[in-house]
Amino acid sequence: MSVNRRIAESLERLTFENREADFHHHSYDEDIRQYEYIKRGDLRALEEGKRMFEGPTTGSLSDDPVMNYKYLFVASITLVCRFCIEGGMPAEVAFNLSDLYIRQVDQCHTVDEIFALHDTMYRDYTTRMQGILRRDVFSRPVHRCMDYIDQHLQQPITVKRLAQELGLSETYVSIVFKRETGVAVSEYIRRKRVDTAKTLLQYTEFSCVEIAEYLCFSSDSHFSRVFREHTGQTPTEYRRQNYRKHWGSGESASKAKEI
Numbered sequence: 142m143s144v145n146r147r148i149a150e151s152l153e154r155l156t157f158e159n160r161e162a163d164f165h166h167h168s169y170d171e172d173i174r175q176y177e178y179i180k181r182g183d184l185r186a187l188e189e190g191k192r193m194f195e196g197p198t199t200g201s202l203s204d205d206p207v208m209n210y211k212y213l214f215v216a217s218i219t220l221v222c223r224f225c226i227e228g229g230m231p232a233e234v235a236f237n238l239s240d241l242y243i244r245q246v247d248q249c250h251t252v253d254e255i256f257a258l259h260d261t262m263y264r265d266y267t268t269r270m271q272g273i274l275r276r277d278v279f280s281r282p283v284h285r286c287m288d289y290i291d292q293h294l295q296q297p298i299t300v301k302r303l304a305q306e307l308g309l310s311e312t313y314v315s316i317v318f319k320r321e322t323g324v325a326v327s328e329y330i331r332r333k334r335v336d337t338a339k340t341l342l343q344y345t346e347f348s349c350v351e352i353a354e355y356l357c358f359s360s361d362s363h364f365s366r367v368f369r370e371h372t373g374q375t376p377t378e379y380r381r382q383n384y385r386k387h388w389g390s391g392e393s394a395s396k397a398k399e400i
Contacts, residue, residue, distance in 0.1 A: 179263065
């Protein structure tokens with residue numbers, strides 16, 4: 142029996158067993174979204190990565206639980222590394238980090254140790270991407286504002302709330318943020334929400350109305366207007382052009398659904 146035939150038969154058997162056990166892998170969209178978060182230095186990558194790596198939808202690559210998660214760790218960091226290079230991390234840095242973490246996971250003896258190392262790896266790459274994307278050296282208050290905004294885009298954010306979080310005056314927060322970033326707090330928030338909307342349009346099937354509501358735009362029309370001001374396209378046009386575009390090939394994996 143040829144190798145190809147054995148693989149084909151094994152695939153059919155595994156597909157049948159998974160169907161009988163009602164097991165499904167996580168979706169392509171969910172998988173890609175976590176890496177897009179890391180690429181953008183978005184701290185939501187930490188929670189998303191933990192949910193995906195430790196959840197019930199991860200694949201089974203070995204009957205040995207420790208070896209299974211070691212294999213999954215290597216698969217995970219391989220994609221993290223590539224996405225970070227696309228996001229601007231020097232390739233040598235990204236690859237060296239990957240090599241170091243794979244050596245560390247090789248020394249793990251329990252699943253819990255691998256889980257902890259995976260969390261550390263995600264935080265390391267994500268915070269490094271934050272530094273790369275910010276480029277300039279910002280003060281601690283501005284960094285804290287940015288972190289708060291990144292983690293609360295789905296909630297109303299005001300200068301007053303940021304000032305309370307930092308224990309500073311609203312006037313000071315507004316002045317120092319504009320001075321260091323070149324944009325007002327409100328404009329920075331809009332840009333971050335548009336960036337997040339791009340990911341949701343590209344890798345999920347949420348409607349424009351749902352995305353607008355999730356990202357705290359006052360209405361679908363407000364969301365469309367802001368999105369077009371920043372991208373030159375309506376959300377519908379952006380989705381039609383970019384839905385599930387593969388991160389490496391530049392080709393669309395499937396056509397966008399009409400909104």
